[in-house]
Amino acid sequence: QQQVKQSPQSLIVQKGGISIINCAYENTAFDYFPWYQQFPGKGPALLIAIRPDVSEKKEGRFTISFNKSAKQFSLHIMDSQPGDSATYFCAASSGDTGRRALTFGSGTRLQVQP
């Protein structure tokens, strides 16, 4: 059972445009929601993360919007650049057991066209 659903599967955006990736979760025990960026042949790299006590977090061109009641969160990439072309994964973890294993979405392949 997929606990974190991510969409779209792929996304093409023009340089300077806004990229938006959406995720929805089912497990209400999740209390930490990171986004990871992965380039081909590399491991995922932590990009930005949010906890459910805030509705938005911004770091540079990257913003997470969080809707706790809808159990949804999204990543917005402003002024998208060709260097942002990568696969993006949303994820979630729970502090219930203290182990913090991550549950990942299926990924969004972003292509930013020059």
Add this chain to the structure above:
Amino acid sequence: DTGVSQDPRHKITKRGQNVTFRCDPISEHNRLYWYRQTLGQGPEFLTYFQNEAQLEKSRLLSDRFSAERPKGSFSTLEIQRTEQGDSAMYLCASSSDRRDTEAFFGQGTRLTVV
């Protein structure tokens, strides 16, 4: 390099052979995770160590898989009697108790079973 290090980067093996992968976490990190990532999918949790203790194993970790973390430093993941379905990227991640939500990933070991 102070990041998470994995070795080898690539491994091609014949079906039925045993393989072993190594992960060296960030030196001050006591938490270590193994994930498996198949093509076009997000990473899936396999197992978790806190120091030398293996505290959680996913249902994905069949009897052919075994992981160790002697002395709470590096970790090894062994797959016995490999099958074609084991072909995937095996990722290691580490974090600390103090910042348990921030998991840093290695570049992974790409396993191909022929």
